[in-house]
Amino acid sequence: MLRVALAGLRAHTARLLLTACAIMVGVSFLAGSLVYGDTARAAFYDDLARSARNVDLVIRPTTGLLDPSVTERVRAVPGVRAVDPRVVGALGVLDAGGRLLTRDGHVGYGLSLPGAPALSRFDVARGRLPAAPGEVALDRKTVEDQKFGINTPLRVLDRQGAPHDLTLVGVLDLGVNRQFNGSAVAALTTGDLTALTGTSRYTEIAVSVAPGTDPERVRAAVPDARVLPAAQVRAELAWRAGKYVDGFLRVLIAFGLVALTVSGFVIYNTFAMLAAQRGRELALLRCVGASRLQVFGAVLTEAAGLGVVASLGGLALSLLVGWGLLVSREFVGARIPAHALVVGGPTVAVAVGFGTLLALAGAVVPAFGASRVPPLTALRHAAALEARGRPRAVRLGVAGTLAAVGAGCGAVGTAGGFGGLPLVLGGAMLVFLGFAAAAPLVVGRLVALVGWVPGRLLGAPVRLAAVNARRNPRRTAATTTALMIGVTLMSLFSVLLATARTQSGVELRENFRVDFRVAPAAPVGAVSERTRVRAVVPREVMTALRTHPEFDVVAPVRTAALGGGRTVWSVAPEGLRGPIRPEVTAGDLGALGPGTVALHRDPGRRLGDQVALGPLGTLTVVALYDDAPVDGGVLVSWDQFDRTYGAGDAHLVLVTATGTPVEARQVLDEVVRAYPLLQVTGEADQAEALAGSLDQLLGIFAALLGMSVLIAVFGIGNTLALSVLERTAESATLRALGLSRRQLRGMLLAEAGLMGAVGAGSGAVFGGAVGWAAALGLINAYGHGSPTVPWGQLALFATVATVAAMTAAVLPARHAARASIVTAVSQP
Known part of the structure; x- marks a missing residue:
């Protein structure tokens, strides 16, 4: 049976090629992440070790x-x-x-x-x-x-x-x-x-x-x-080197596991189709004496052989992936020292082990189905050998239960704020599993729905494509689900980042209610408490600013650490007027004075409470506030701050303009030019920096998840390639009945497009919904308003994935159109 399995691999090399590519891509990303981690860790260690040479x-x-x-x-x-x-x-x-x-x-x-x-x-x-x-x-x-x-x-x-x-x-x-x-x-x-x-x-x-x-x-x-000793210093350097790498490496491994999961769907689909197409061959093995266990083992042996070969290819490709990750980190400002690529033994073991196990896991169900083929089935056509799935009622029951439990978890998690986020994501996983269980019953109807209008507009080829996509629901379901995973995660992150951008803009406008901030470029203790620089705004700066009519309010702010992560701050009396004034939720800031305090919103505090605040003593709460232009949970009067900490220069100056911010900024820059330790920031600066960071983050996530979409595209191309072989005689019959080569190619491209549209569209909708629920939970905890759904980005993800799916069908469609009608019709 080993020889039979190896012969099967040789005989079906072309049919397994795209599946091998899917395994290679998944393994290369996971192994490439490990290569990146080992190389970056070694590079940082060597770089840090400069300080310990000869020590x-x-x-x-x-x-x-x-x-x-x-x-x-x-x-x-x-x-x-x-x-x-x-x-x-x-x-x-x-x-x-x-x-x-x-x-x-x-x-x-x-x-x-x-x-x-x-x-x-x-x-x-x-x-x-x-x-x-x-x-x-x-x-x-x-x-x-x-x-x-x-x-x-x-x-x-x-x-x-x-x-x-x-x-x-x-x-x-x-x-x-x-x-x-x-x-x-x-x-x-x-x-x-x-x-x-x-x-x-x-x-x-x-x-x-x-x-x-x-x-x-x-x-x-x-x-x-x-x-x-030197050994302890080297161990400390190794720990520091790992600290620079481990966070991003964990993200890469998570995305690598997603890519391998998508590969699992492709492998399952491939071996299910091959088992159906080789029904006669497997049944004849039973007729000549092979047992069910031997047939089962032969199919798994083929899968193991495919997994090993593809994993080795993925391991070789991982060197390119690891190098690419190292280079890409340079583009986002994370400089990594030059170092030769490091491929450790664990990387090789993980690459080959994961790839092989994945191939075996994907082939178990098809192999079990193939071992159950009766010998008399050898006399039947292979198309009749497609394995049957679970009864409709069982599928619907399992799917409904998973979806209901998942939706309930999502609802509870959304109301639970940040702590409920794992519940939201866990519920989303259950809903996805429910969809996967019901996919063979649902995908066909979705394909019919998506293909109805194009079929009426573009004619018979598209209508035939919709029928072909529906004829084998399990196959189509597995193909579209693989694509759905990548697009779902892309859409999820897109909604979260779009909401973060919107919420940050709202918070920035509410908290940054001044036109400009003047502050030291480096705060006190930026290097260490024992090597501090002068981190204050000189009084001469405020005096100069107050002489210019371009400025309305020039308010100094002083801060001090209270311990326990709390900061006390105070603003000069003129700063408690107009846009600088914090948003009061209870009490009155006018009551601030010696012996009193205003606290940032805290459900455990009430007006009139006595609060012990270290060097400030015990103060009475006279106000509670929400948004403020200064980070700090404790606000005291200017006199109270001076009594406790003594008079001194401001740590921050808040400035509002009387005219246009552009003119005021020019004057402000001219005044501050003589003080190189000071820097000026405005709302536009903060918004631009934030937008750039979020766009960069979205680009990173899209690139990483693009690997999953690429694997799913391989799966669509593989499904159509095997379908073309399976439907050779059928395609020839359509040609004989008058379907042109161009129409046949169009039919197959439309079939890929319909599967891609269903998978990508479902992923965009589902990912958008999960992202909306997760964002709502975060807003309930930290903000206000509603989540932002970037419809344009979701549509772009779905469109690109659909076009990629159609691109994967070009070669199978060309092969089908070039086949000889007479030769194809004569095939069984």
Whole structure:
């Protein structure tokens, strides 16, 4: 029977080709994701390991920073060969236009020069390291992005925000600079670093020791510090490298499993059709003595062989997929260090194992059906051997039960807010399974409905296509369901992201009720609490703004951390008027004063409650508010804030314009130009950034789910190719009765189009409905209004998927049209 199975594979290679392609695509995506993960993890590890080259021990403080005296104690330990005390401080670097360079709210970093060349945490790409005061070396990415030149002036800011001119003498190679968050990084002499950053103590000390040196000697010399061996440092670096990769990798694996699920539908359909078409062959095997178990095993052996071969092809293709994922991450701003592709043993095992198991799982039901073919069936036509499904009543009962339970879960989950989201998605899964169970009974009617108008307009070929698509409901159902999965998920994410865009716009208009915000480009503690920069708005800025008629309200805001994730804020009295005033849901902000507080909406709080708020003491609640232009759950009066924290400069200034925002923005930029630590943001800036992020996210999801749609398209092409072989004589008869080659091709293309339209349309409707329910649950928890359904995007997804399905039918249609009528009619 093994020889029979292998012979079957050879004999039906062409029929299995598209199925193999479907397995290859699914396996390649899953394995490619693992290749991406292994490669990115190795690349980040190598990049981070720059700081640990030739390092045997790392000394770190238990709290705060290390005192310089620690270095001398370590150097005095016998066996210590080299020591590199490392200083890191906040250092603002200005661009050519005089603006502060920041990344995600972080200013730049100033680093000390290496205490020993062998222990340097960076390389010199061009030029040299600073050798005298007034010289600086800057990281390569900042130099390239800002087009700085060697031996040219570079302006930096000290911790008080005062500018200083240095000479750029070298370019540092820090890899992708994940250790410093991609911020500008400068290396300076010890004197300049201390003067500019205000710190001379060390964040860590790297140590190289002679072979055989006992680390306990170093620990004994610095009992007040932590001494980490190189192995522990490498383990920490590996953990950090994985942290940069694992989140996106989990998303990729999830989409890979979706693609493999779609492949399972294609495999099932293929082997079901092959079992029906090979009914005579399988029955003759029974006649010559093969048992049911042997026939069952032969079909599964064919499936296993197909799975292994296709999985190996998918493994080879995964190298291209992994490379593509690495490159694509560059386009979304996630820089990954250059590294050779890494293919680990687990990747090979997962690729071959998943592909083979998937092929076996998809072939089990068809193989079981094939083993039940009676020997006398060998005398019948293969078309009569199609396996029968479950009784109609059973299908409807199962489908109805699953759909009812799923809909109930969705309704309960929608009312449950964010916590009910898993219930909504679980209910959607049950509804989908119910649809899959009822699909053989429903899809035929949907095909007839979709094809009714085209059939009346385009004539007999389209009407014949609708009849052909309905003649085998189980086959059509499996084909359309595979396509439905990908389009459903695309539509789901499309609705969620469209709703997020709309809701964010509403929240932005409600919360950003000022025209502009003036704030430090880097907040307090952006680097660390011990290397802080001056993160306030100078009073001179507010004084200058108030002299311009383009501005109506200029309101300073001060904030402070209360602990427990809460922030207290206060705005000057003029800020509690007009558009800046928070939306009060209970009480009166006019009652704010010493001993009182307004809280962000909290179901557990009532007016008159006494609330203990740390340094503020116990205050009485006089108002509850909802939306406000400042993040912070606790609002106190300006006098109360000054009494508790002392008078000081504002951390934020809210500005409203009297005229057009464009004119006001020009004046505001001119005033702020003299303060490089400050940045101005407006509602348009926030909206543009948000829209760009959401569009990017939608593009990523669409690209990932496109793999599932591609596999489903392979399935449609495979179904039609096998149908063409199965209906050879029938097609020839139609030709003999007057159907032209062009009409025959049109009939097959229309059949693919109808299946694609039903699958894609059902996916768009179902995915849109699930997305609407999930979005409604999130709105109930965090917003107000109603979900947004992007009808244009859903229609686009359905149209593209339908056209792709028709494209997959081009080759089978051409093959059918070219067949000789006489030869085809003579076939059994």
